[in-house]
Amino acid sequence: MAGIGLSLPLKFTHGPTFSSSIPRSSSSRCYSSSVKMTVSVDETKKTFTLQKSEEAFNAAKELMPGGVNSPVRAFRSVGGQPIVIDSVKGSHMWDIDGNEYIDYVGSWGPAIIGHADDEVLAALAETMKKGTSFGAPCLLENILAQMVISAVPSIEMVRFVNSGTEACMGVLRLARAFTCKMKVIKFEGCYHGHADPFLVKAGSGVATLGLPDSPGVPKSATIDTLTSPYNDITAVENLFNTHKGEIAAVILEPVVGNAGFITPKPEFLNFLQKITKENDTLLIFDEVMTGFRLAYGGAQEYFGITPDLTTLGKIIGGGLPVGAYGGRQEIMEMVAPAGPMYQAGTLSGNPLAMTAGIHTLKRLQEPGTYDYLDKVTRQLIEGILDAGKAAGHEICGGHISGMFGFFFTDGPVYNFEDAKKSDTGKFARFYRGMLEEGVYLAPSQFEAGFTGLKHTQEDIQRTIDAAEKVFKNL
Structure with a gap:
């Protein structure tokens, strides 16, 4: 987006038919404005008041x-x-x-x-009759997991959590456990939730409040977080040269949504895939925003770049609190109880979020x-x-x-x-x-x-x- 006007061809394999009752609208650019708090919405409506x-x-x-x-x-x-x-x-x-x-x-x-x-609300009403949380496995988890795995190119196994922040926390721990390396590269302005290791040049709400970082985050939590400007190939190459053999993962929003809308330059994602493979480093797409939104298979389907690991957010729960991380089976089998990397959550995979997600993804197909x-x-x-x-x-x-x-x-x-x-x-x-x-x-x-x-x-x-x-x- 922002300023580069990318117009790559979309490869749509999924999507719905619409009746005349379904809305239409879309476009792109930049602007500014200033108005008084007591302007009326229009002549037919009451005076705007808060x-x-x-x-x-x-x-x-x-x-x-x-x-x-x-x-x-x-x-x-x-x-x-x-x-x-x-x-x-x-x-x-x-x-x-x-x-x-x-x-x-x-x-x-x-x-x-x-x-x-209406359909999601009706399905939720039926599900609630059976209970809102089990703290135990339910069949709905299998159904949504299969839908996610079928849709997202990089995901062979998935772990449901309760938020995008939790998904990013889990995927970072997993990348370090799998590679036995500690350092991670993130990009300035990319936001991956409010976990300590990510609150470095995080953009979004941090930028909105004018806080470059957050008080309360110890240096020890961010000492292994390396940062680079987004879309800067040379800066990434320099980080790999300086920290040879130490970098566990590169994580990014494939299209930035937390510094405003910023698209990758055409060569940027291909470069990241190449350099991570050459250095036995994992490439992680944070698709909390872009997943199931840019295409049914997310940004990785849209751009034709398959990362090693992916995080997803509330869209897979129809807006209910949910998140997920997933990737290749050999990596995901490091996660407990299949493997030694611990991560847990009482409400993970709860029946309400699974139900809303199933019906949302069905509609998107x-x-x-x-x-x-x-x-x-x-x-x-x-x-x-x-x-x-x-x-x-x-x-x-x-x-x-x-x-x-x-x-x-x-x-x-x-x-x-x-x-x-x-x-x-x-x-x-x-x-x-x-x-x-x-x-x-x-x-x-x-x-x-x-x-x-x-x-x-x-x-x-x-x-x-x-x-x-x-x-x-x-």
Whole structure:
């Protein structure tokens, strides 16, 4: 994405057919904006207000650190009053003040078939009758495991966990156990959860809060974490030369979503595969965001690069708390109880997450799914970029399938340093303006956006119209 406008051919082997009731929308680019908190959504709607959200948030600050349970929700980087959500359905969400929004966050990606899908909810209701957690094996684990293994090229065996962070913790321990090496290369701006070894130049929420790293992380936890700029082949070569025979793994987001939307240069992933093989190092794709979103088989299917190990996130649980890591059988058999590397979880593979995941992945297999996501997302991002440029703003961006992003800079954006050249103040103003126009984007310049199968053509056009209006007032 960001600035390089990659348009690689998609090889779709899965996807669904759609009735006229299923939404359309998609596009790519960069922009900025600033608006007042009391602008009306339009002439037919009530005045935009966040009074109830403000009251709830003020109360929450006495109960939870910063009033939230995950930092970006506090709107620190965009300013103004955070919204408190009451309900979601399809491509829309409603806050406790009654404001309605077109949602491009989708619970940070997993709501790919739409929020509160009727079939998923019905299946969950039936499953709940049998219990919500067993702490013991259930048959649903076998079913979802087989679906994941069949879909993702690198995965021959899989271990379910409860979050993307936990998946990345497990896969790092596994890589070190399998290779008997300790060092790992990660890329600046790539976020792999909040485990100690990964909180080095981690982008995302850390960047949003202006914290280069996190207090409380001991040097001993990060001493073996090596960092490189994303898309920088020479820097990676230098790390391998300096630490010959010591590097257990290279881990990356194959398309960055936690420093804004940044795509790999055409040669970058091929280079990583080659250099890791030459050095008996494992290549790990963190597909918590890209898995089942760029293609049914994730970024590795889309780009035709098969890593050694892969992490997955909430999309495989239909948005319920779940994660997974998997890879070649010989590597995965190091995991307890098959092997000596310990990792466990009472709620891992719980029946509710397995049920939601099974029904979500079934829907994603329907013909036309990824063609539709690509179509609407292209329309969306191109519309936003065109509107921003027409209004005289520096903006760039892009998309792949149902994932998109834009930056308030001319670009190109190849890495986190490029992304940080964005006008974050203008993004904050644009964000507030779009919110008051009924469009909910990720509340940070350094986060990707997501479309889903329930985004309609009307959703896309309303969003572009709103962007045109807000750009003119920036």
